[in-house]
Amino acid sequence: MIEMNSRKFYITTAIPYVNAAPHIGHALEFIQADAIARHRKVNGYDVFLTTGADENSLKNVQAAEKLKITPEELTKRNAQAFSQMADKVNLHYDAFVRSSIREEHWPGVEKIWELCNKSGDIYKKSYSGLYCVGCELFYTEKELENGLCPEHKTRPELVEEENYFFRLSKYQKQIEELISSGKLKIIPDNRKNEVLTFIREGLEDFSISRSVKRARGWGVPVPGDSSQIVYVWFDALGLYLTAIGYGKDEVRFKKWWPANVHVIGKGIIKFHALYWPGILLSAGIALPESILVHGYVTAEGQKMSKSIGNIVDPIPLIEKYGTDKLRYYLLKEIPTFEDGNFAEKNLEECINNELVGNLGNFIHRTLTFVWTKYAGSIKKFELTPEEMVFIKNISSKAQEVDVLLLENKLREGMLKILEIGNDANRYFQANAPWEIIKTDKEKAERIMFVCTNVCRIVSGLLYPFLPESSEKLLALQNEKPMDFARLLGIKAAKINEPHIVFDKI
């Protein structure tokens, strides 16, 4: 136990551009990161979760211009929308960082810049290239699809100016070796292979500054050159460091860095798997342990886009269904590492058939039976060999949930809990305690002894996925969220008056 408590776990979500309101894809990422963090936390890790707002982008300046407000006003407003969504989806964060907050973030960015400069990896050159403002990225001709940005389907603008460049090419071999050996783990494997293929085609140096004019003076000034602003990605990636004290509080920084996992969407893999390791290697800062890449959420079978007008806003869904029902749906129905589809009818079916029909049914039947027939108390029994087999099967599935969550396989973990729910419902049905009790109260209590233990296990396993519901269910059993090993200890039960936690839509 002491050893467990000494383990630290630093996890980050991507730091979203806050040029528009958050959508269901952001909610998915927040919920995924939160489920992973809660799993570690409940199992004895010391956890720190960083999220925030990437605000120093050209996109924000343009969005603010359109709305006739200042970038400060726009970013403050949009950052608020993101932190509100974080609260609504029950993302428990330790830091919500904003890159426009000078005193918090800028000294760290300057420090990274100076370290890279000292390594001889920053140089100035005149440059012209095709720039997508949506991506905040220069594209080469061959990366475009029919001359358009593959992400935004818009024509990038030709930009010509003198910029500072980062010598990424120097780190090509090193980054390739780190990723292929798994020292820097890219999850899942197909994303890792995609990155390796990209690296083997050759890494080019990239621009890490903008003219003050083009950036409209918005962003972190380049140390020692007031005519240039630090490129938004160079600045934003640094948030992972400054959130935990880099550039201000070395003790705190050393406690948490390196990150154990960066959770990101597939669209920004290049920045995290190529640029970020390059910058860190140059600055002599340790690399993160892993990068978890999730896919995109489509809406009712179509890619979400402003022009189609089918962007799914998670807030009304939470207001209609509640946080845990949305969490359940996104964690269970969307494959953790691939694209998935959001369909409201499907959400309702999943809730009614699985969460309510399977897990809710078993839990509520068990608790109600124990409350009404045994005044809430079930004593401890010695397990018979048959009962032992059943409980062992449940325990080994519970341990598999733990392993799956350690591998960040959230969907598979949830599916495993549903399997336990099916086993438990079958056990209750086959043993028919409502019949047995008529002739043998002791024998029926024995059945309920097994059921209450499984009920506690299921309720506890749900904690990373559905924290609020799990806490409610455990409270009905006079328990609190606990580490998964302790969850499996077989014991007597004391139930409070039950109420329905998972209700039908």
Ligand SMILES: [Zn+2]
């Ligand atoms: Zn783009």
